[in-house]
Amino acid sequence: MAKIGFIGLGNMGGPMAANLVKAGHDVIGTDLSADAVAQLVEAGGTAGPSIAEAVNGAEVVITMLPAGSHVRSVYLAEGGVVTTVAAGTLLIDCSTIDVQTSRAVAGAAADAGMDMIDAPVSGGVAGAAGGTLTFMVGGEDGAFARAEPILAAMGKNIVHAGGAGNGQAAKICNNMILGVSMIGVCEAFVLAEKLGLDHQKLFDISSTASGQCWSLTSYCPVPGPVETAPSNRDYQPGFSAAMMLKDLRLAQEAAQNTGASTPMGAQAQALYSLFDAAGHANTDFSGIIRFLRGKA
Numbered sequence: 190m191a192k193i194g195f196i197g198l199g200n201m202g203g204p205m206a207a208n209l210v211k212a213g214h215d216v217i218g219t220d221l222s223a224d225a226v227a228q229l230v231e232a233g234g235t236a237g238p239s240i241a242e243a244v245n246g247a248e249v250v251i252t253m254l255p256a257g258s259h260v261r262s263v264y265l266a267e268g269g270v271v272t273t274v275a276a277g278t279l280l281i282d283c284s285t286i287d288v289q290t291s292r293a294v295a296g297a298a299a300d301a302g303m304d305m306i307d308a309p310v311s312g313g314v315a316g317a318a319g320g321t322l323t324f325m326v327g328g329e330d331g332a333f334a335r336a337e338p339i340l341a342a343m344g345k346n347i348v349h350a351g352g353a354g355n356g357q358a359a360k361i362c363n364n365m366i367l368g369v370s371m372i373g374v375c376e377a378f379v380l381a382e383k384l385g386l387d388h389q390k391l392f393d394i395s396s397t398a399s400g401q402c403w404s405l406t407s408y409c410p411v412p413g414p415v416e417t418a419p420s421n422r423d424y425q426p427g428f429s430a431a432m433m434l435k436d437l438r439l440a441q442e443a444a445q446n447t448g449a450s451t452p453m454g455a456q457a458q459a460l461y462s463l464f465d466a467a468g469h470a471n472t473d474f475s476g477i478i479r480f481l482r483g484k485a
C-alpha cells in the first residue's frame with residue numbers, strides 16, 4: 190500500500206481520497222477548506238496542514254483542483270509539489286484543465302525526474318463516491334503502469350489515451366460531442382412539439398434510427414422515455430450546465446490554439462454560456478431544452 194498525498198478534497202476529491210483510504214492506502218490530504226480536510230480525517234485519512242507537509246515523503250501525489258491556474262501553482266510554485274517531493278515520485282493530476290497547462294506541468298515534473306500523468310475523470314460525484322469513475326489518462330507507458338492500481342481504487346474504467354495531455358484531450362473532445370449532441374437532440378424534440386409529434390414516438394423511432402446517440406437514449410432531455418434521466422427530476426444535476434460550459438470553453442481554447450475548425454462546438458459554448466448567464470449554472474445540462482423552447 191502506498192503513502193499518498195492528496196491535494197483538493199472537494200466534491201470529487203473528498204470521496205476519491207476516502208476510497209483510497211478504504212483500499213488500505215495511507216492518505217495525507219490538504220485543502221483550503223478545513224471542513225474538507227476534517228471529512229478526510231473522519232474517513233480515516235490524515236490532515237496535511239500545507240501542501241509541502243501533505244506531500245513530503247509521499248510515493249504518490251494526487252491532485253483534484255478546479256482549473257489550470259490552481260494546478261500550475263500547486264505543482265510549480267515555491268513550496269509546491271515539484272520542489273518538495275523526491276525524484277521518482279508518481280504525480281497524478283485528476284483535475285479537468287487545459288491541455289497546454291497539463292503538458293507544461295508534466296514537462297516540468299519530467300525535468301525534475303518525476304513520472305506524471307493527467308487523469309481527468311467522468312462519472313461525477315456519484316462515480317467518485319461509488320469508486321466507479323472513468324479515468325482518461327495521458328502520460329508515458331511506465332507512469333501509466335504505476336498509476337493503474339492506484340486509480341483502480343477510485344474507478345472502474347481506466348483508459349490510456351497516449352502521451353502527456355492526451356487524457357485532457359480525450360475528455361474535452363468527448364464532452365464537445367456531448368454538448369453538441371445534446372443541443373441537437375433538444376432541438377429535435379422542440380421541433381417535434383411544434384409539429385404535433387409525440388415525444389415517445391420520436392424517441393422510439395430515433396433511438397433505433399440514424400439519430401441514435403447517448404444524449405437521446407441514455408439521457409433523454411424530455412421526461413418519460415428514459416427513467417433515470419434528469420429530465421424526470423426537474424433537471425436536477427446530473428452534470429450541471431456550469432460543468433458543461435467549462436469543458437466547452439476548454440475545447441474552444443484548444444481549437445484556437447491548434448487551428449482546428451469546430452463551429453458546432455463554438456455554437457454549443459455560446460448557447461451554454463447564455464443558459465448559464467440566465468441563472469441556470471446549477472441546472473442539469475439537458476435542461477437547455479427549456480431555454481430552446483424560450484421558457485427557461
Ligand code: NAD
Nearest residue numbers: 197198199200201202220221222253254255284285313314
Ligand atoms: P470543488 O470546487 O468541489 O473542489 C476543488 C477543491 O480544491 C476545493 O475544495 C478547493 O478548496 C481545493 N483547492 C483549490 N485550490 C487549492 C490549493 N491551492 N490547495 C489546496 N486545495 C485547493 O470541485 P470538484 O467538483 O471536486 O471538481 C474538481 C475537478 O474535477 C474540476 O477540475 C472539475 O472540472 C472536475 N470534474 C468535476 C466533476 C463533478 O461532477 N463535480 C466531474 C468531472 C470532473
